[in-house]
Amino acid sequence: AQSVTQLDSQVPVFEEAPVELRCNYSSSVSVYLFWYVQYPNQGLQLLLKYLSGSTLVKGINGFEAEFNKSQTSFHLRKPSVHISDTAEYFCAVSDRGGSYIPTFGRGTSLIVHP
Amino acid sequence: GAGVSQSPSNKVTEKGKDVELRCDPISGHTALYWYRQSLGQGLEFLIYFQGNSAPDKSGLPSDRFSAERTGGSVSTLTIQRTQQEDSAVYLCASSLARAGQGDTQYFGPGTRLTVL
Numbered sequence: 379a380q381s382v383t384q385l386d387s388q389v390p391v392f393e394e395a396p397v398e399l400r401c402n403y404s405s406s407v408s409v410y411l412f413w414y415v416q417y418p419n420q421g422l423q424l425l426l427k428y429l430s431g432s433t434l435v436k437g438i439n440g441f442e443a444e445f446n447k448s449q450t451s452f453h454l455r456k457p458s459v460h461i462s463d464t465a466e467y468f469c470a471v472s473d474r475g476g477s478y479i480p481t482f483g484r485g486t487s488l489i490v491h492p
Numbered sequence: 493g494a495g496v497s498q499s500p501s502n503k504v505t506e507k508g509k510d511v512e513l514r515c516d517p518i519s520g521h522t523a524l525y526w527y528r529q530s531l532g533q534g535l536e537f538l539i540y541f542q543g544n545s546a547p548d549k550s551g552l553p554s555d556r557f558s559a560e561r562t563g564g565s566v567s568t569l570t571i572q573r574t575q576q577e578d579s580a581v582y583l584c585a586s587s588l589a590r591a592g593q594g595d596t597q598y599f600g601p602g603t604r605l606t607v608l
Contacts, residue, residue: 387532410594421496421583421599422535429594468534478592479525479548484534 380405380471384483392491393461399454399486401469411452412470412480413443422468428452439463464490494518496600498584504606505574513569513603517586524561525597526569529581538582541567542590574607581605 385400403409410429414422426437433445443454452469466487472480497516505511517524526538537551541561552558556574561567571578581602589595 384534412596414597414599419601421601422585422597423599424596427594427596472592472594474594475592479537479540479551480591480597481537482527482535484532 380409380473380478380481382469382471382481382483384467384469384486386486387484388487388489390489390491391459394458396457397455397459397463397488399467399469399488401452401454401483403450403452403469403471405450405471405473408474410472410474410480411443411445412472413437413441413452413454414468414470414482415439416466416468416485418465425454425467459488459490461490461492463488496584496586496598498582498600498603500603501601502604502606504608506608507576508573510570510572511574511605513571513582513584513605515567515569515584515586515600517565517567517584518598519565521586521588521598522564523587523590523595524567525585525587525591526559526567527583527585529583529602530579535583538569540591571605574605576607579605579607 383402412427413425416422428445469483470480522543524541527535540548556572559569583602585597585599587595
């Protein structure tokens with residue numbers, strides 16, 4: 379079984395500042411990792427995912443994340459945020475193979491102030 | 493193309509009543525998931541359908557919850573004798589491939605259920 383911990387429930391930041399949203403996971407097998415974003419009153423949509431290969435993954439809207447196997451982390455970063463990035467961000471993990479349903483973290487609310 | 497749709501978008505019911513929530517997945521997606529999202533609790537897995545296989549019901553919180561998927565497409569989540577703790581947003585997602593393959597999940601906008 380896998381689990382996900384998002385260390386910050388809320389991250390306030392000023393517009394144009396950099397941001398990092400933290401995600402740690404645990405699993406006994408190799409994993410796939412995901413970041414989803416949920417804008418107010420909408421469903422979740424994929425930002426980026428790590429399947430294999432390069433540990434630095436680039437996604438939509440200027441976001442990127444780095445898979446660190448030794449630290450079991452998959453932190454999300456953006457060098458300069460916009461007001462429109464205000465949303466809830468969810469990290470998810472899925473064990474490779476079998477029928478493993480993705481497990482989601484509790485979410486991090488990113489609040490971008492002008 | 494059309495995304496995942498859910499209906500109704502909002503449902504207010506009285507304690508003890510039964511409710512049905514509907515999900516229309518993306519055409520051709522074989523996998524369908526139901527999640528429950530409560531404030532500050534993230535997404536709680538409820539049930540997973542994959543093709544014609546028996547569903548994974550391991551996340552259903554009680555026997556008041558059930559779901560079916562007809563013809564490998566539309567799914568209905570039924571909650572019987574609703575309780576106030578059932579109040580939440582119920583999200584449906586679909587994906588092209590089976591779980592465990594790293595495929596992207598596509599989410600609907602959710603149904604907000606309020607039990608008075």
